[in-house]
Amino acid sequence: MTTTPIRLRDVALAAGTSTKTASRVINGDPRVALDTRQRVQAAVDSLGYQVDLMARSLRKGVDDTVGIIVPTIGDPFFATAIEEIEQMALPRGVNLLVASNSRNPDIERKVVDGLLARRVAGLIITPYSTDYSFLERVRTPVVFLDRHPEGIDAGVVLVDDEAGAHQVVHHLASYGHRRIALMTDGLTIKTSRLRREGYLRAMNELKLPIDPDLQAPGCVDAAQAEARTHIMLDLPSPPTAIFSARSETSLGVVRALHHRRRTDIAFVSFGDFATADVLIPAISVIDHDPRLLARRAMERLADRMDGMAPDHTDIVVPVRLIARGSGEQPVAEALGAAS
Amino acid sequence: MTTTPIRLRDVALAAGTSTKTASRVINGDPRVALDTRQRVQAAVDSLGYQVDLMARSLRKGVDDTVGIIVPTIGDPFFATAIEEIEQMALPRGVNLLVASNSRNPDIERKVVDGLLARRVAGLIITPYSTDYSFLERVRTPVVFLDRHPEGIDAGVVLVDDEAGAHQVVHHLASYGHRRIALMTDGLTIKTSRLRREGYLRAMNELKLPIDPDLQAPGCVDAAQAEARTHIMLDLPSPPTAIFSARSETSLGVVRALHHRRRTDIAFVSFGDFATADVLIPAISVIDHDPRLLARRAMERLADRMDGMAPDHTDIVVPVRLIARGSGEQPVAEALGAAS
DNA sequence: CGGTGGCGTGACAACGATGACCAAAGGCTC
DNA sequence: GAGCCTTTGGTCATCGTTGTCACGCCACCG
Structure with a gap:
């Protein structure tokens, strides 16, 4: 059974009034007598009338x-x-x-x-x-x-992207880190640029070397961040701490660290993610709600x-830094040198 | 500077034609002479005309x-x-x-x-x-x-919710588990009921006891699942395996297991989640894409x-079961008894 | 050479609601 | 009791687009 949609004129007809008055009732215009209002309301309810939002939007302009x-x-x-x-x-x-x-x-x-x-x-x-x-x-x-x-x-x-990133670097440095790597999204995005600037500002303040090998811009997804992490860890002198500027890239870094059993490397993520507090060690993050x-x-x-x-x-x-463990690990010896 | 929006009639005026013909061009009606079409197109481009989708939708009815x-x-x-x-x-x-x-x-x-x-x-x-x-x-x-x-x-x-759940129970039982707990969402939702039915069918087939203490229905979020997991683990005879029927509840179970260092308990999740493969042990899941x-x-x-x-x-x-480790652990002794 | 048919085009109405404006009825003042 | 204001309701036009229908023109055919 096909049903014809109910229009305002059907309501008006049932209530014995004009479409304009029915419209007034529906839009809560106070200039309608009480009994008229009730009749219209009853018609609306019994017919199950619904305003046609397309028509209304056209008329109203938005x-x-x-x-x-x-x-x-x-x-x-x-x-x-x-x-x-x-x-x-x-x-x-x-x-x-x-x-x-x-x-x-x-x-x-x-x-x-x-x-x-x-x-x-x-x-x-x-x-x-x-x-x-x-x-x-x-x-x-x-x-x-x-x-x-x-x-x-x-x-x-x-x-405050810049300040958040700046804070992370100081935090990591306070645990003795000097080789702090940066994973970011593409730098065409202002957010990423600002986080990088915060990183650079802190590194300069602390007079830490900025090694191009420890910069991984352009990681648009977890898979790229994972690959870049592996490359960094294979360097002759790998980073002792990693700062990931986005939750999504953090997933990639975490994956790489866990697969290599290198969870001793300090790590902080800009942005929380679902199981960050469950991993061992739990991931320290900048909470970015x-x-x-x-x-x-x-x-x-x-x-x-x-x-x-x-x-x-x-x-x-x-923003504030939530210290959960991963970002509070001191400098680890390279695995090879540790034996 | 306020800008008047461009209407179809402005386009028609500029192209020296009627709104109807302009409309035809915009809608790709082939019955328009080539030069007319080009004039209209030029007007559209130079004025930056955009169809008013409200008006079109009203006219078209959808x-x-x-x-x-x-x-x-x-x-x-x-x-x-x-x-x-x-x-x-x-x-x-x-x-x-x-x-x-x-x-x-x-x-x-x-x-x-x-x-x-x-x-x-x-x-x-x-x-x-x-x-x-x-x-x-x-x-x-x-x-x-x-x-x-x-x-x-x-x-x-x-x-296939029922079959997926059924498969999980058989999988866990094949590693020796008999006390298999079930965490589910509210049972008003059919999906949850079906997963529970799959669980029950398998349990009955295997003649495993269905302990009411190991049923946790109504866990609508991770926090509730976490709390229920703790309660179960405090039982005199706790479960040796847990099946969580939803990703969201799985996060709660994982949290509880990790906080208690009871990751030796077998666990399978219906539904994958972001770091399921990174946790130790990695979480076995029913992949539900x-x-x-x-x-x-x-x-x-x-x-x-x-x-x-x-x-x-x-x-x-x-659906298929992705075995990653957590669901393939044999029956663990209770911690107290293990010493 | 006139009819016919196809093609390109335009005038008009319609989609359904609401804003502007107007009209009738009732109560009030003087 | 007449005129004025308030209250309540209605008529008409409009938002911007597209479907319907009809018209003018040309080519082609008999």
Whole structure:
């Protein structure tokens, strides 16, 4: 049995009134007499009427949705951020459009255009490397998450990447480490650059040598980080400590260290991950909570959607180092020399 | 500087034609003369015209979006499934609306209604415990993922939960285990019931005692599973093997076993997780790949959106046991007795 | 040479809701 | 008791796009 969808005019007919009055009731307009309101409400309930959100959005000029664009949906950090934003959007009756930029500026641009064409009420973007100056001509509120965008002056919600990385190096150095390796994502991403800068600043302050062999930029996933770790450990003078600037690369480093039974090498990860506290030794991390970040971003976006003027200041969420063991190990002798 | 959005009529004006003809060009209607087409195309490019998708969707009656509803967006299993579906939807120009049912039937119903009111082109649902009979009156194509829905006869894409669990118990028993504990999610969820049934069937086949103290249903998250594991290990006669029916509960079990240094207890997880292969011993799992499941679900949904008739048969994705060590440990003596 | 058919094009209405504006009815003041 | 204001309801137009239908033009055929 095929059912014809219920329209507003069906409700109006059943309530013996006009579509406009029915519309008033549905939108909570107070200028409707009580009994009229009740009749309309009864009709809505008995017919099971649902507003056609496409029609409403067309009329209003905006759709009650927010779009979120991240590099990888499946990355636990971003997945958790998405979850938090969805939880905040739900009570507002706002739906969430999720998209990935596939780590590709061309795709990213298309995805943003697609969401704008959909007339989303707002956008939360983790920028990849696109020039975002075109957004200045657009009315849609946009909040950037986790990284500064290029080509546009806009407020961003992020953690203090530079300070976090800086702290890690000092922490490792306080346990005697001088050969501290760095695993990072591609340096086209500002976040990665900042973490590297924090690392470099601390290394310079401590007058530690910066060995190019101990720099592994461009590790976009766990597999690459794993391979680079193996290469470093095969060096004539390998690192005694490793700092991984992203959770995803940390998984690769952990894998390599465990496979080689070299868990004596000190290790700190920027970003927590599921079993970090269960491994032996447990992994010391910079806690970089996606929920907090997401909440701030959504709050700011909600303000903008409610008509507040854009705020170009950054919101910096503090980070702290959680010492669990792996980052508090002293300098280990190379296995060969240890015998 | 405020910019007026470009409309189709602006394009038509610039190309010296009617909106209808411009519309034809944009939609690739072949019945347009070549030079007209080129003039329109030039106008589109120079003005930077973008179709208003709200208006198009209203006119067409459906919106080029698919909605996906899962229990928890941040759960790596579902996050990965969402990622896969987004990747498949993108080339079709279809956007993805992501929603969570918050493990609450009332919210779930509201969320589904909300997406239907948006006129989504299709829905992929991991049902919680809602009665889905109301969907029979709805034209929107729906595919269920991972679990059978209640109250409706519909095809489902899932793994063979019963057989997987059954296999685990036989596997553990083959290493001498008789006291095999079961950690599961709430039994209101069909998936959990099926895994429990597989466990029970195997236990009965093997004539192993089913001790109520070794059943821990209702562990909705890792923390609860962790607590229940501790309770079991404190029993006068604790389990010698544990089967966790979900990745999330597995994290709790792992945490408890590691904190107590009882990694000698055999353990198998239904569902892989990030560092399962890095732990010592590495965790044996039933591989339950969300990508494969998501792909089949999206394929089926795409068929339905292309007008194919509904197919009420189930798609069962095979599972296999990956032996990594933790599930291949023989019966351990209780620590107290071992001395 | 006139009819016919295909092709390219455009005028118009429609999708379903809501904003702007107006009208009728009832209560109030003077 | 008349006029004014408030309350309540309705009419019409509109958001931007696309489906329907019809028209003008040319070529081809009998």
